[in-house]
Amino acid sequence: MAMAQKLQHNVTIKGTKDGLVLLLDDLCSFEHLVEELNDKLSDDHGQLLNGPLISVIVKTGNRYLTDQQSGLIREIIGQKKNLEIKRFETNVITVAEAEEMKKEAQIMRVSKVVRSGQVLSVQGDLLLIGDVNPGGTIMATGNIFVLGSLKGIAHSGSSGNREAVIAASVMKPTQLRIADMINRAPDHYPEHGHEMECAFISDEEDQILIDRISIVHKIRPELNRL
Amino acid sequence: MGEAIVITSGKGGVGKTTTSANIGTSLALSGKKVCLVDTDIGLRNLDVLMGLENRIIYDLVDVVEERCKLHQALIKDKRFECLFLLPAAQTKDKSSVQPEQMKKIISELKQDYDYVIIDCPAGIEQGFKNAVAGADKSIVVTNPEISSVRDADRIIGLLEQEEMEAPKLIVNRVRNHLAKSGDMLDVDEIVSILAIELIGVVVDDENVIKAANKGEPIAMSPNSKASIAYRNIARRILGESVPLSTIEEEKGFFSKIKTLLGMR
Incomplete structure (x- = not known):
């Protein structure tokens, strides 16, 4: 039960006037994250997840997502027809990306x-x-x-x-x-x-x-x- | 140990071979030991300009393919004891020689001669690569016309990639009356586009053609303007500082008066 309690905090959904912000915890394992995201989105939240088109910002904190991982998250969120990912926001980039930006x-x-x-x-x-x-x-x-x-x-x-x-x-x-x-x-x-x-x-x-x-x-x- | 200078231009027909023959002759006139190398395999001309065509027994390709020794292929000039020619083959093409083989031949020649003048074929392909391979310095020949200047620019770009000194420029076939009237690129304009050091300006002179047809380089006849220009280029190569004679000098007395009066 304690485990289940902790799981609840890995994905936080916040509503703003521009749409939803999905806060993904950056300390848990990626598998837990995927699992919980699936759970949360499959729950019935009434009109929130079934109503008109809502744009979503995914914030990943200090977690670096590979292209494959962000693809998976895109896929999960994409299952909900009314959710549209606007962008990913992250605090971290790879050295290669940093060098590219510098160039x-x-x-x-x-x-x-x-x-x-x-x-x-x-x-x-x-x-x-x-x-x-x-x-x-x-x-x-x-x-x-x-x-x-x-x-x-x-x-x-x-x-x-x-x-x-x-x-x-x-x-x-x-x-x-x-x-x-x-x-x-x-x-x-x-x-x-x-x-x-x-x-x-x-x-x-x-x-x-x-x-x-x-x-x-x-x-x-x-x-x-x- | 002498130095090898490649004469090149990119575009054909601007006077590379004529320039090679005359610079070689002028250097020989100053008592230097000179070897001319024709790398235009398949379209050789240098031997004709020097009037040595009938003396060719072996050629560059024979040396490369070891059918003869290098010294056997060298032809001594009719006029000078210290001037030699290594002719190109007429029956082969450019691909029969590789840059490394050229390098070897040129460095061998540099042991014995003060100057090795390499006549480069037109174009930027194999023939150009061969000609440039062994050279320490380069001279780019251009005419005062846009297509020739464009090609010279391309060639200078390629030469800058080689391990050699910055190329020098010769503007060949300058026609005074056209440059004055502004109908032709003037020398200053060409130098500002190409941005390399000018080593000589040769005026268009019909005596050059006459001399070429006789197999006698124009540099041998001391009275022609072109001849003086070539000799001056040779002196600059030898390190003398000879002022570039500009077109201005040839203005007559009356035109100077006219300029003063603001009539032109």
Whole structure:
């Protein structure tokens, strides 16, 4: 009986105004957790588990869930047709994930000329000190900043971040790509201008626009990291 | 122990072979012991430009496949005691030689010669890899046209991956009147794109073609502008600091007056 009592506390269901929060104890074994989750969800809670669609946040505390384990929990919760997992919240990540996050957040500094046929691809932001010649390509999962002239192809937000920008001292690219969007250069560049410009996806027009670098802080305030 | 310099360009027809022949000849004129190596297997030309075609008995592939000794395949120049040519084979193709074998031959030649000038074939495939394998330095030849500059850029990128000094640049076939009128890329523009050190500018000179057809490198005739340019390049290779003669110098007296008066 004491065992059964303890089991009761491994899974706590809380209601908030945004939906349900499922608190999963992080000290018991995973088997106990699964067992209790099954029990709790199969109990009749009246309209709570049978009513309209409710979003669920699963909080796992200091327990690390493998993909297989979180899949199992997803499956159990998914048995209730009106429950929809919004997200998992956890206090812990693996070292590999942490390193990945660090890479995404860092600015890679590279000093070279990216020549025709060369591809420079980085994770996170790219700060290139040098030119990108025609036929050269630079890619970054974050933003791209070129201290030099950009005459080749630049692809920022290459893993899908549409908020990413491309800035260059001299902006004369053959092509600009941000996330899944491509913008070709005009067939002829006028002689002057194109200095210190920045490209971004405009939400209103849903295409890549180029503007003076000084307006970027208005369009992408999240670039600041103070 | 000499040094091996590869002459390359990426694009064909920009004047690699002409440049090789003339730099080799100019270095020989300065009394250096020089060996020219043609690596354009299957499409050899260097022997023709040097007027040595009829003396070929063995070639590069014969050396690689050990049908002869290296010194047996070397052809002594008609004009200089200190200039030799290792011709390419005409009946084989580029794949009959491997980069390691090239390396061995070049390092063997470096023992005996002050300069080994390697004439590279066009392209970035096997032939290029072979030519670059044994080289210590490289010279990239380009013409003042976009396609040639683009290819030179590609080649410089590939050369930077090799363990050798940063390549030097020769802009070949510059036509003064076109560059002045802005209808052609000018030398400064090319240097700013390629971002490597300029070692020479050679003007377009019909005497080069005439000389080539006679099997006599232009560097032998002292009066042509191209010849002077090639000799100057050779002097820069030898370490002398020779100022680059710019196109500006050739402006006449009247055009200078016009510039002063703001008429151009």
